[in-house]
């Protein structure tokens with residue numbers, strides 16, 4: 001079976017003279033939550049932009065369920081949903097209209113739309129704000145709108161960029177519960193975050209990026225083994241990578 005997402009020897013960035021990413025390779029399978037971690041500027045958002053098809057690889061390729069964006073642009077884009085770090089909303093649309101627009105773009109039928117949107121509005125405690133315009137939303141509320149739009153679609157692959165900053169504790173827990181449910185139903189989630197304790201608790205695997213390259217990837221158990229300390233936390237390993245203090249064991 002094809003992996004849901006396959007990134008193979010990706011080099012890319014914003015200028016061919018100075019690529020940001022070098023030889024980045026990883027796969028994601030159905031039902032996995034994978035944490036993408038790394039210091040500011042490590043290349044997490046750039047990796048995400050390549051997966052979304054906003055940047056073109058200089059070399060290597062990206063496939064979602066076996067297809068590249070060139071082979072099937074619509075199918076490629078439809079099979080994923082993205083929650084950006086900075087919420088981007090249409091100022092002239094209400095919360096409900098954002099959900100409706102997403103449902104239309106992804107061709108959800110009315111019954112499915114109604115069921116899912118009601119569930120999401122309840123989960124994120126936004127039922128009473130359905131008719132509000134984004135100008136009246138706080139940052140966390142804006143973020144919740146983006147999250148609800150992504151999870152309305154139930155695609156094969158979710159790309160979630162730093163979702164926890166700005167959400168209140170109940171919002172964070174609702175998102176974690178939702179991700180756990182989507183995972184169980186077979187979706188894959190790639191999540192970039194700096195909140196390592198939460199990542200350690202919820203992610204099945206990790207990719208640690210450092211200066212545009214994958215320093216190490218795998219389950220926490222595998223990374224600990226390679227790090228040579230079976231009790232190390234993700235935080236400790238990450239700090240050692242960031243400080244250039246790691247000597248990986250095979």
Ligand SMILES: Nc1ncnc2c1ncn2[C@@H]1O[C@H](COP(=O)(O)OP(=O)(O)OP(=O)(O)O)[C@@H](O)[C@H]1O
Nearest residue numbers: 013014015020038039040041042043044045046047
């Ligand atoms: N639009 C851009 N044009 C040119 N260079 C950029 C652009 N965006 C990011 N970069 C550069 O690409 C490199 C990787 O940045 P990226 O945004 O991918 O890091 P990140 O891991 O997501 O960091 P953060 O944790 O701060 O969000 C950095 O050196 C950054 O300066």
